[in-house]
Amino acid sequence: MVVHLNDIPDRGLSLDLPLGVAWLRDALAGTPAEAGPADAHVELTLTRSFGNVTVRGTLLGEVTYPCTRCGASSALALNEGVRVTFVPHKNFADRDRTHASNDEGLELTDEDLELATYLDQTLDLEPAVRDQLVLALPMTHLCRADCQGLCGQCGADLNLETCTCVRDDIDPRWRALKGLKPNA
Numbered sequence: 001m002v003v004h005l006n007d008i009p010d011r012g013l014s015l016d017l018p019l020g021v022a023w024l025r026d027a028l029a030g031t032p033a034e035a036g037p038a039d040a041h042v043e044l045t046l047t048r049s050f051g052n053v054t055v056r057g058t059l060l061g062e063v064t065y066p067c068t069r070c071g072a073s074s075a076l077a078l079n080e081g082v083r084v085t086f087v088p089h090k091n092f093a094d095r096d097r098t099h100a101s102n103d104e105g106l107e108l109t110d111e112d113l114e115l116a117t118y119l120d121q122t123l124d125l126e127p128a129v130r131d132q133l134v135l136a137l138p139m140t141h142l143c144r145a146d147c148q149g150l151c152g153q154c155g156a157d158l159n160l161e162t163c164t165c166v167r168d169d170i171d172p173r174w175r176a177l178k179g180l181k182p183n184a
Helices: 021-027 089-100 126-136
Strands: 002-004 013-019 040-049 052-066 073-088 115-118 122-124
Touching: 013 021, 021 126, 040 073, 052 126, 073 089, 073 126, 115 122
Parallel strands: 073 115
Antiparallel strands: 002 122, 013 040, 040 052, 052 073
């Protein structure tokens, strides 16, 4: 996913890049998500302005994600916006040096989180797309809204079977109070 600055015309450049299963597998490494057989791609529009390149688009596709409650895999649709502005590395380094000389330190803004740098007139779009993909993954994902999860004692999937465990829902610290009768 490398684009040369000279390849971006004045009117902008539109790209529709397929994200193969191998690329998705690499990008999702370290996350519970897995690449699915579904077609995933990213639609991007690149525009140049004063040496900066603005990239806007959408990451579309599907990944397989385990349910947080029961562990069953289910498809998770992706429709995530991609926003990043590439600036020349020299400009970015000069800006950081200016801010670092200030005793207050460097504080990141929302705009800073959408910045990336490029060297030698070459933009590498892959890290920006990978970051957006990983950020689009939920911290918790349910296979369905009414997922009942697993039994805490025997591990049975409560969505598929009724658990036969004898449940003692009383906290052992309160068990001694079970036999007391309230005063009437």
